[in-house]
Amino acid sequence: MTHEVKCPSCAKRVAWVAESRWRPFCSERCKLIDLGAWAAERHVVPGTPDDTMHDETSDGTAASTTRRGH
Numbered sequence: 001m002t003h004e005v006k007c008p009s010c011a012k013r014v015a016w017v018a019e020s021r022w023r024p025f026c027s028e029r030c031k032l033i034d035l036g037a038w039a040a041e042r043h044v045v046p047g048t049p050d051d052t053m054h055d056e057t058s059d060g061t062a063a064s065t066t067r068r069g070h
Contacts, residue, residue: 009033
């Protein structure tokens with residue numbers, strides 16, 4: 001029995017098998033639509049506005065940036 005999932009973009013049923021090239025998406029188009037939504041910040045991982053990200057600068061010192069809250 002083949003396990004099926006719904007495409008996150010269009011809800012079309014997708015077989016969860018190695019041959020399903022774009023799984024969990026039904027197609028490259030749906031995959032790119034989802035990627036565009038993340039890039040446009042329509043999808044976000046929950047967090048609080050005061051979460052900080054620490055990056056290292058080119059001279060090795062720590063730099064702190066604040067993420068935008070949504």
